[in-house]
Amino acid sequence: MTNQPLNILVVDDEIRITSQLAHHLSKRGFNVFEANGSASAFKILASRSIDIVLLDFMLPGDMNGIQILKKIKQDYATAEVIMVSGQEDIDIVIDAQRQGVIDFVRKPFNISEIIFAIERTGKYLHLTNALKNAENHYSLISRELESSIEREFIGISAGIRKVTEMAMRVAADQDASVLITGENGTGKEVLARIIHYASNRKKKPFVPVNSTAIPETLIESEFFGHKKGAFTDAKEDKKGFFELANGGTLFLDEIADMPFSLQAKLLRAMEERRISPVGSGKEIVVDLRIISATNKLIEKLIEEQKFRLDLFHRINTFTLHIPPLRERPDDVEPLLRHFVEVLCSKKKRSIPEISSNVITHLKSYAFPGNVRELRNMAERALILSDGRQLTIDDFMIKNDTISKTESDTLNLDENEKMIIETALRQTAGNQIKAADLLGISRDSLKHRLQKHGIVISKTVE
Numbered sequence: 001m002t003n004q005p006l007n008i009l010v011v012d013d014e015i016r017i018t019s020q021l022a023h024h025l026s027k028r029g030f031n032v033f034e035a036n037g038s039a040s041a042f043k044i045l046a047s048r049s050i051d052i053v054l055l056d057f058m059l060p061g062d063m064n065g066i067q068i069l070k071k072i073k074q075d076y077a078t079a080e081v082i083m084v085s086g087q088e089d090i091d092i093v094i095d096a097q098r099q100g101v102i103d104f105v106r107k108p109f110n111i112s113e114i115i116f117a118i119e120r121t122g123k124y125l126h127l128t129n130a131l132k133n134a135e136n137h138y139s140l141i142s143r144e145l146e147s148s149i150e151r152e153f154i155g156i157s158a159g160i161r162k163v164t165e166m167a168m169r170v171a172a173d174q175d176a177s178v179l180i181t182g183e184n185g186t187g188k189e190v191l192a193r194i195i196h197y198a199s200n201r202k203k204k205p206f207v208p209v210n211s212t213a214i215p216e217t218l219i220e221s222e223f224f225g226h227k228k229g230a231f232t233d234a235k236e237d238k239k240g241f242f243e244l245a246n247g248g249t250l251f252l253d254e255i256a257d258m259p260f261s262l263q264a265k266l267l268r269a270m271e272e273r274r275i276s277p278v279g280s281g282k283e284i285v286v287d288l289r290i291i292s293a294t295n296k297l298i299e300k301l302i303e304e305q306k307f308r309l310d311l312f313h314r315i316n317t318f319t320l321h322i323p324p325l326r327e328r329p330d331d332v333e334p335l336l337r338h339f340v341e342v343l344c345s346k347k348k349r350s351i352p353e354i355s356s357n358v359i360t361h362l363k364s365y366a367f368p369g370n371v372r373e374l375r376n377m378a379e380r381a382l383i384l385s386d387g388r389q390l391t392i393d394d395f396m397i398k399n400d401t402i403s404k405t406e407s408d409t410l411n412l413d414e415n416e417k418m419i420i421e422t423a424l425r426q427t428a429g430n431q432i433k434a435a436d437l438l439g440i441s442r443d444s445l446k447h448r449l450q451k452h453g454i455v456i457s458k459t460v461e
């Protein structure tokens with residue numbers, strides 16, 4: 001904290017007292033402001049940053065000392081109040097203490113008592129400020145640390161290097177719409193965040209939205225907001241995603257699954273850069289970047305008339321495709337090391353060694369759940385391991401079932417089917433557990449079961 005002189009507000013109805021105090025305190029190097037009533041006191045509090053208020057508790061007027069104190073503590077919480085009173089009433093003193101008075105000087109006072117109280121309070125302010133600064137400093141560091149972990153896009157393969165390089169170029173143009181494609185768990189959301197935080201919009205919000213999670217009846221008001229009373233449940237004005245993301249980035253996840261009816265409204269909002277909340281006659285101007293993501297082939301959906309071609313053109317000024325992990329085995333080791341380090345530091349454990357055959361095996365594994373699956377594997381292995389070394393056993397890798405090179409076929413579809421069947425067998429047909437084991441969502445598992453025509457019987461063994 002700097003050694004700037006403290007700002008002191010002296011409140012007393014007698015001008016003689018305030019001017020005498022001002023004279024003495026100024027001589028001591030304090031900045032002094034005088035008020036002879038509550039109204040002028042609050043005017044000063046509103047316009048200056050006051051450190052200490054010397055408050056005469058017997059002010060005439062419509063507010064008594066306790067009421068003034070309460071309002072100061074409520075509206076100007078950083079100001080400390082020293083109570084000055086001729087009243088001996090212990091109840092008032094106790095009440096004032098409860099309301100947060102820091103010190104008490106009895107009237108009539110001599111100037112040294114006042115100075116003593118101010119100096120003591122000044123010391124206290126100095127300490128609490130130093131503490132607050134330290135706390136802010138550390139919370140800033142930990143916030144940065146946390147977000148930098150989520151903002152690292154790990155990978156050394158040519159495919160990933162190309163994607164990250166493109167992402168940096170795209171980030172520099174703060175208005176360009178970006179479409180990120182890639183299978184489940186390839187890191188589409190991580191990449192979207194990286195673009196946001198590398199752009200000029202980084203100080204404004206990054207708002208991720210998955211429209212498939214919102215009931216269709218609410219979708220318009222969730223996106224564009226609503227006015228109080230616009231419909232029965234609209235008890236308050238509500239900001240929509242567009243307004244929440246204003247200035248920053250709106251991340252539209254699973255864009256291919258967006259209801260057709262919303263697609264036209266979304267296109268209009270993107271083109272006009274304006275939205276109108278449900279039930280409001282007014283339009284709000286918005287300025288944001290839209291990043292969308294999908295694991296589907298939008299071109300196919302356009303053919304099937306499930307996705308609007310005009311919206312597709314609007315969202316993909318740039319397309320970034322993240323290749324599946326099985327196509328970039330070089331990334332397996334750095335990713336695994338990264339996850340092990342992050343997870344160990346979170347759990348405050350020392351980092352174990354990784355057996356070299358673990359990496360060899362993982363590099364030949366097909367990873368239907370991509371990087372998310374690898375992360376889940378690392379998490380499970382750390383729980384199972386002895387703490388010193390991560391071995392094949394900890395990864396529950398079965399050479400005969402999941403290795404893509406050692407299986408009879410290199411056909412991806414067939415291997416995917418086989419892996420899913422293995423996972424179902426290992427979990428006795430429990431879809432939730434199987435999806436978790438595979439590192440994919442339950443919906444994604446269902447979709448794949450349909451695709452491969454796998455029928456589940458709980459007795460699979």
Ligand SMILES: Nc1ncnc2c1ncn2[C@@H]1O[C@H](COP(=O)(O)OP(=O)(O)OP(=O)(O)O)[C@@H](O)[C@H]1O
Nearest residue numbers: 152153154183184185186187188189190295371372
């Ligand atoms: N290159 C990477 N570097 C570091 N972590 C990554 C990388 N790619 C993915 N991850 C991690 O993998 C997990 C899945 O990433 P993310 O949620 O971004 O995938 P996604 O493509 O959006 O998946 P989905 O299609 O299922 O929504 C996260 O835990 C993320 O931190």
Ligand SMILES: [Mg+2]
Nearest residue numbers: 188189253293
């Ligand atoms: Mg995602």
